[in-house]
Amino acid sequence: MTTATKFVAICIATYKRPALLSRCLHAIENLILPVKTEILVVVVDNDIAKTGKQTIDETRSGLSMPLYYFVEDVRGIASARNRLLKEAVAKKAEYIAFMDDDEFPEKTWLQNAFLILDKYNADVVTGPVVALSEEGEVTSTTQGKYTDGQAPRKVSTNNVLFKIKLVTTDQLQFDLRLNLTGGEDFEYFDRSLTKGNKHVWAEDAVVYETIVKERTTKKYLFYRHFTGAINNVIQYKHNKGALAAWLHFFFKIIGKAFGALLTFITYIFTFNKKKLEKSIVKLASSLGYMSGLLNIVIERYR
DSSP, rough: OOOOOOOEEEEEEEOOOHHHHHHHHHHHHHHHOOOTEEEEEEEOOOOTTTTTTHHHHHHHHTTOOEEEEEEESOOOOHHHHHHHHHHHHHHTSSSSEETTHHHHHHHTHHHHHHHHHHHOOOOOOOOEEEEEEESSOEEEEEEESOOOTOSSOOOOSSSEEEEEEHHHHHHOOOGGGGGGTOHHHHHHHHHHHHHHHHHOOTTTTOOOEEEEEEGGGHHHHHHHHHHHHHHHHHHHHHHHHHHHHHHHHHHHHHHHHHHHHHHHHHHHHHHHHHHHHHHHHHHHHHHHHHHHHHOOOTTTOO
């Protein structure tokens, strides 16, 4: 009995990061593929100046798999991701994998993702992301967050493989209301759960993320968690209404603010850098939740 060939579209949205995109594509070329698996790569550039085109032209001839390049004129991360879905369907892919243009996969990433997807008869599989500095040092990791087959609390597009049925049967598209704010990937897979799809974790399906220096500052740490908290409130409002959002987040605001104060006091006495960062994250989340409740929206992708 022979196993049917699996056709996978590896989808990457890019915006003005040609060097990182090149690294990502070369890592995909070095993937160890599961038996009877064929892949193609779809890149959607959200920059109308086509800053990614030269990288694509220089890389295409050295790849053993098809590489397709498209430009999405409508500015926004949800628009770019929806274009990726559209092109993957047009290429008759049976599975879609997403990763970001500043990432690159471990050689066994796809192999291990499929191993867990098949073992647990799942529809969506996600795995760890290991953050690296520009010098290659590990700065953070989600390894060990869950065990194989466990249902993750959230799924994003930085490391995910899923069946095409989410697009063709379930008719799931990324929410354009989140085009410039972000959080569209969490919301997408939250809706996937409401369709009855099974999400699982694959501990050995590892993707690496390059953290550029400007994203290592305290200012960026605050901004990322501040805008992330706003997005959480926006999505909650969309799903359950403003009153439910106030009831849900009001005590979270108090708790985060109090936690930020206590952690900062600990930092004063210990000068522990991690305590300061934790205090910043809690404060940013508290202020972000309040901003979201007050309809103060930051369009971080504008």
